[in-house]
Amino acid sequence: MSVPSVVVAVALALAPVPADAQNFRFSNFSVEGNTRIQAETILAYAGIAPGATVSAAQVNDALQRLQATGLFEEVEILPRGGTLVIQVREYPAINRIAIEGNRRLDDEDLLAMIDSQPRRVYSPAVAEADAATIAEAYRQSGRLTATVNPVIIRRDDNRVDLVFEVAEGRVVETQRISFVGNREYSDRRLRQVLESTQAGLFNALIRSDTFIDDRIALDRQLLTDFYQDRGYVDFEILSVTPELSRDRGAYFVTFNIREGQSFDIGRISVVSEIPEANADQYRDVIRIREGVTYSPRLVDNTISRMENLATQQGLRFVRIEPRVTRNPASLTLDLEFVISRGERVFVERIDIEGNATTLDRVIRRQFDTVEGDPFDPRAIRQAAERIRATGFFADVQVEGRQGSAPDQVVVDVDVEEQPTGSLGFSASYSSDTGAGLAVNFSENNFLGRGQRLAFAFNTVEGGQSASFSFIEPNFMARDVGLGMSLGYSQTTGQDRAYDTEDYTLGTSISFPLSELGRLRISYDLSQNEISDVPDGSSAIIRADEDAGARIASILGISYAYDSRDAGLNPNAGVRLQFGAEYAGLGGDAEFIRARALAIAETSVMREEVSLRATFEGGALYSIDGDSRQSDRFYLSSRQMRGFDTYGMGPRDLAADNEDALGGNYFAVARFEAGFPLGLPEEYGITGGVFYDIGTVWGLDNTAGGNADGSTNGTVDDDLYWRQAIGVSIFWDTVLGPLRFNFSHALDTQPYDRTREFDFTVEARF
Template identity: 35%
Template sequence: MRILNKLFRVSVLTLALLGVVALLPGGVGNLVGSAEAAVARAIVVRGNTRVEDETVRSYVTVKPGRPFGPADIDESIKALFATGLFANVDIAQSGGNLVVTVTENPIINRISFEGNKKLSDEALTGVVQSKSRAVLTRARIQSDVQRILEAYRRSGRFRATVEPKIIDRSNNRADLVFEINEGTKTGVERITFIGNKNFSDGRLRDEIRTRQSGFLSWLRTTDIYDPDRLNADQELLRRFYYKHGYADFRIVSAVADLDREQNVFYVTFTVDEGDKYTFGDVDVVSSLQGVNNDTLSSYVRTHSGDTYNSEEVEKTLEDLTIEAANRGYAFAQVRPRADRNYENHTISISYYIEEGPRVYVERINIRGNDRTREYVIRREFDIAEGDAYNRVLLDKAERRLKNLKYFKDVKITSERGSSPDRVIVNVDVEEQSTGEVSFGIGYSTSDGVIGDVSLTEKNFLGRGQYVRVAVGGGTDKRTYDFNFTEPFFLGRRISLSLEAYQHVYEDNSVRDYTQRQTGGGFGFGLPLRDDELKLNLFYKIYQTKITDLSSDASKVLQDAEGDYLTSLVGYSLVYNTLDDNSNPREGIYAKFQQEFAGVGGDSRYLKTTVEGRYYQELIPDWGVVGMLKGTAGQIQGIGKRLKFTDQFFIGGETIRGFETNGIGPRDMGNSDKEALGGTYYFAATAEATFPFPGVPEEFGLAGAVFADAGSLWGIDDNLKSKADKLVSDDFDLRASVGFGILWKSPFGPLRADFAVPVMKNDSDETQIFRIGGGTRF
């Protein structure tokens, strides 16, 4: 019975469905046709004013006469939106046609920025991708907002906000305005090191470029967080540890945490120092025919027993590579092989020199140099296109380019050339500002308040030339200086320097006369061994005028009144291995110089001076740096007596505890006890500097203890005969001890010294306190 009921229901439903289909126009055929895909006779474009109809049709996947479905419509709409030309797209079938209706995006009339002060309109224009007279798209605007925010983050402003505004204009044009709230600067509140045992946090902070925020933040930008700078800091830390013998050093992590409430960053470096190593056995093994190992050993800078130093290893590689090339092996490769003894903490190094694969430099691409001329970069390479490829020489070129200070960053990479034996070298540089307008102000106990203003350009017109113009003055002096240096004269690694100046020193407590000196000169610098040893040849000519003598001036001064011309040639040998010329901690500086006056002019003499300084970290963990310094000089007339101003004058600037011109021969025949100078002098200094314990390093305070000694003697016989009452002309040792306070102030480095003479003559002029300094900002 149930089965019969089900059969009855199915029959009724089937009859009903057949009846409905029978009522439709066309019957069953119509139902079958409705399931088939639609076909468009033509594609009609509407709403476009700038874009051609054919351009729109080219992005529509539906073709006339071919079936299409909903998927084709969706794909066409996506393709049209992807062009960035349209704000809205609608596709519908009308009759037998497919109608594409578009609303075009407006054209950008102009782009402006409001509220920006720290970043200029020019800088922001270079950041955004939207350009005037280009199509305005919402996606690109949002991308530009992120780009502007990233630019502000890189300048240390993480609270910056950007709101884009679109202002409609006629003819489907629009102005794009970015309203910017720059916010306050996000500084680095604290830099912490974890895992360091041999060097303090303060010592390591001195080695990196990032600085902590403090009361000097308004003068610098290195106290803002910059991810690129943080990466560079990690490399600086590695080089520092590798240089001091810690070959196993590694950085576990470098993290910058942002405190959004305080708007500050906390930077933390976690390090693993490892053990300290010294060099073990060092030898050279050459497989080059005719090249003796012993002769190449003289170019090795690493010596057994010395503290391991990765920089010395790198320089040895460079020296051996260049020497092998000079001997005819252009493809020679130098590979260091290290044998590490973990028990004795030694690293033995063998430098293997062998013939490398014959690979040539096909091309050198220079990229990123918008201002610097390409030849300025290329001349720092010891290889050129077509030469043998050598990675060691490329690393040397990269170091040279970084030392120029023209670029924020330099990266040299290589890729395969057109054939297996060809290599393409890519040099990517990021330029930075090289010009400087400086205002100086300072105080000297001998010259009172002094100041100057100077214009300096280290990369003049992108040619790598150095130009400086300076004007200075003070209570008792006026100075005018011009300097120009061409580091590559006539396309060779020979520097040409030009100078012109006028210095006026008026009479004061240490001078009983006014001296005006006007002159100039030129010189050539020739590197003898890379950047460490240099020969300078120079010519100088200047006119000296002595006026305004007091009525009771010494006969020596009276005879010197007037003006005379000095024309001289000279040379100097300079050896410099200092790690930092402005704030050295390690290294040697030595200079030997001779001047011969007599190439015309009124003076005839030979002057010889020597200077040597040695720096060494005494207690690296505490930042204690020791310095030993020695200077000496001798001058003698040649066929003509010396003039008063030709002689040496020294005092408190050389041996602290004494006045300027405070030691040496003097004429006691008048009330002023006038200094007459001498033909011989020497001075020596032993000093140790250290940061003040317990004082935050942000204050920039440091202390120094020192001992000075020296003497000035031997006035010229012609001048001696004119003195009324000559005293202190013999070699008498002067000495002093004292302490100093050094301050890296907002007005520049200042130094105050307190010195007590422990050995002196009765005629000497003493000075317990001396202060000096200046600034550049």
């Protein structure tokens, strides 16, 4: 790359040198060498007026001004009597720009970052800055040793080709992440909190093990939130030290922390400094109790409830201030919520940037605050958390700044989008049906509108199914979810000796009833038909075939409560779901069906081991006195591991094929534990064990038999508990999480169908 040369030649010796010989007066000007830039423009930059007396220093200043324009590769000023000659060589125009040596980053991505452009004037300073920009892009991808050198190739007509020669170097990985000062939690557990990961078995594929300096700030915040949610109010990150290895090929990152002590919540009180606010009323909305582990999140939720009460009472500019009193002896924190008047500051506007796909309104609806409302910093922080919780963004920054007046605040929202779709593949194996394959697609931010779209296709030997669903989570600009679904399934002797064909069309609406509870009302219209029932099948199944296609019009209602992500305990939570359906609003079916689900999760042994218990049950009451196989309950292999779908439940023992009939009742309990296997956690491999117990039983009609009318006994619809145990291997790979289940059925009936192994994999894009 050439360096501009500047030459000043001032002819001072036209005559004997008197005392004022260094002063000049030019009546004429001559500009030479310029092709694109007008002479008048060059003289304007020089700034020397005709006939004015100028010194040699002023002539030199004129040359410096011409050089500073960045338009010329060389500049020379020659005084010749009363004429000032300005000779220039313009920088060439850029003919084309190329990038060579880059394999990891595409030309299109790199060219979009730089300021140099074809058909513009070449500038060495801009080219150097562009080279630094490209090198920074490589640094962000973990290639800290990458170098970029701008080179020009001269062409005719004062043109050049600008080439950026790239030496990519090696990826600098985070070889080890360690902690100093941690006593309560192991390095393994703390590494699970961080965004950064250690290089492991798939370090050539996993991007998060690449060392990126900017990610350290996020890791610091995640680690702080982790400890504070567990009551460690004095937690402090003393330092974070990234050390480069001698061969400059890896980083060793050390977090030096001070944990402190975990505090519980002590005495809780409310004090009002506003006559209109009754302290007792505000005390009634507090949901936290004494003795639970202190968490800033619990305090924020309490403040939010109090502020909502103030809004309902018509009180504005109310500030809820938590005053904390420390009790070192008992390791408790007394909380006093003080209700007072806040400053009269309003939200002038909310500015949103960085959302190339997601619409502004999707982000804006996460704010309870709108333009003109009182400014509440806590409400703004909670809005930021809700934006993060959508899962649409890799990074969310929400800050307030001074508006157009002292009592106005502008809220700036800066987001960085991330993929929101998933493509899942799963495979299974059964000793009865062989291999199966499923493909699932979902998009949680469809067209940037925050809408959820999902499609699934499943196929196994002798059957396939497809489903489609769409949910608008903000129907009519409210926290109301409107959903639509379509479904189709068809089997040809799959797990049963006859064929089935089902169609379903559904719609639903859901809305919150409480902070953690949601009500859903649904309507489904379905058509079910079975065909090609063999002669040796049960009379119960043949009767369903003789009835032909049946239409069911079903109205349903369900309630779900979930505290796993927002409850009082960050290590535990429950999900409760109850629902009932009524079929009889038209159609051919009349029945009432109820279901219940309860899930409890917790972490023990310093959060190294996760425990989960799931309970499910259901009951069916047939109003017309005889249920059909499409109405009754069956347990899938996911509900009862160790058994195939349709692998248990009432059967007609007199029939030749002993097909599953389903049952009017079912109950199942699943217990599982996940734990580390002692392998390096960067491999992403952990283990688990499980125990399942369940059953399906009860029929309205037990008069079975085969085609020739013989029965040889009744249908066996008694309650038999089945049990299964097994082990699981969880593998978090670059393709997605894999799960391998190895099952063994303990208690079975002779006609049960078991499954010994299955695995699933999900890949995100």
